[in-house]
Amino acid sequence: MFRRVAGVFDRVAGTYDAVGVEWFRPIAQGLVAELAPQPGERALDVGCGRGAALFALADAVGPSGHVTGIDLSSGMIRATQADVDTRGLSNIDLLVADASAPELASADYDLVCASLVTFFLPDPLVGVRAWHDLLTPGGRLGISTFGPQDPLWVEIDELFSPYLPAQMLDARRSGTTGPFASDAGVEGLLANAGLRHVRTRTTKVTATFQDGEQWYVWSWSHGQRAMWEFIPEDERPAIKAHALELMVGGAGDRGALGLSQVIRYTLGERDPA
Numbered sequence: 001m002f003r004r005v006a007g008v009f010d011r012v013a014g015t016y017d018a019v020g021v022e023w024f025r026p027i028a029q030g031l032v033a034e035l036a037p038q039p040g041e042r043a044l045d046v047g048c049g050r051g052a053a054l055f056a057l058a059d060a061v062g063p064s065g066h067v068t069g070i071d072l073s074s075g076m077i078r079a080t081q082a083d084v085d086t087r088g089l090s091n092i093d094l095l096v097a098d099a100s101a102p103e104l105a106s107a108d109y110d111l112v113c114a115s116l117v118t119f120f121l122p123d124p125l126v127g128v129r130a131w132h133d134l135l136t137p138g139g140r141l142g143i144s145t146f147g148p149q150d151p152l153w154v155e156i157d158e159l160f161s162p163y164l165p166a167q168m169l170d171a172r173r174s175g176t177t178g179p180f181a182s183d184a185g186v187e188g189l190l191a192n193a194g195l196r197h198v199r200t201r202t203t204k205v206t207a208t209f210q211d212g213e214q215w216y217v218w219s220w221s222h223g224q225r226a227m228w229e230f231i232p233e234d235e236r237p238a239i240k241a242h243a244l245e246l247m248v249g250g251a252g253d254r255g256a257l258g259l260s261q262v263i264r265y266t267l268g269e270r271d272p273a
Helices: 002-012 024-035 054-061 074-087 124-134 151-163 183-192 212-219 225-229 233-254
Strands: 042-046 066-071 092-096 109-115 135-149 196-209 257-269
Touching: 002 074, 002 225, 024 054, 024 109, 024 135, 024 196, 024 257, 042 054, 042 124, 054 066, 054 074, 066 074, 074 092, 109 124, 124 135, 124 183, 135 151, 135 183, 151 225, 151 233, 151 257, 183 196, 183 257, 196 212, 212 233, 212 257, 233 257
Parallel strands: 042 066, 042 109, 066 092, 109 135
Antiparallel strands: 135 257, 196 257
């Protein structure tokens, strides 16, 4: 599973969040705002990807603070390191690491941020416990996950379902009875990991596309690529055509193609004692 996830994100490293569709950045920046990083703090960005949260954290903690970004994909880390170097930032370091068991100093971070990561873990509670242990006493943890879907998005996802193996996680739903199916379920993950003052805030983010072709390019530029790769190559054109028909029909009076998603921000704190 680790090899599969890392391989997919290695293959999308060059296009991730870079095809003209605002999606990962606003979600991550909303999570950073909820965590309210302060100048001088030390922050950890778990599953940093191409820096959607990383650079916002670095700006907030400033030159006197520091941000560590980790990702399972070495391709993501290489591409993001190039961005860090281009920007001349000295308060960021990047590491290839497993989010479930990062080999980092315990109780070393004032805040831990994990945007759209937790549902990829084979055992989310193990990962959240590891992140809890990396916090300083009183430190904050924030994660973002997906809430209820736009019905149109559900219809499009269902086109892929017959091709996906049973063990493959649907990152937006992750099952109807698992912890990601409700606010209370995700809050339970944090509480069971030892965090206190656990709370949730939700918002809605919409990915807007110029046309169906931009959606198609975008769908290959991030984790959804894994879904496409399970479809035999000769069947992909039919799935694409069906998805575009759904999108055009779903545009209605909006006059633009868009997919909306409820985003859940769940936050907690390590006991200060």
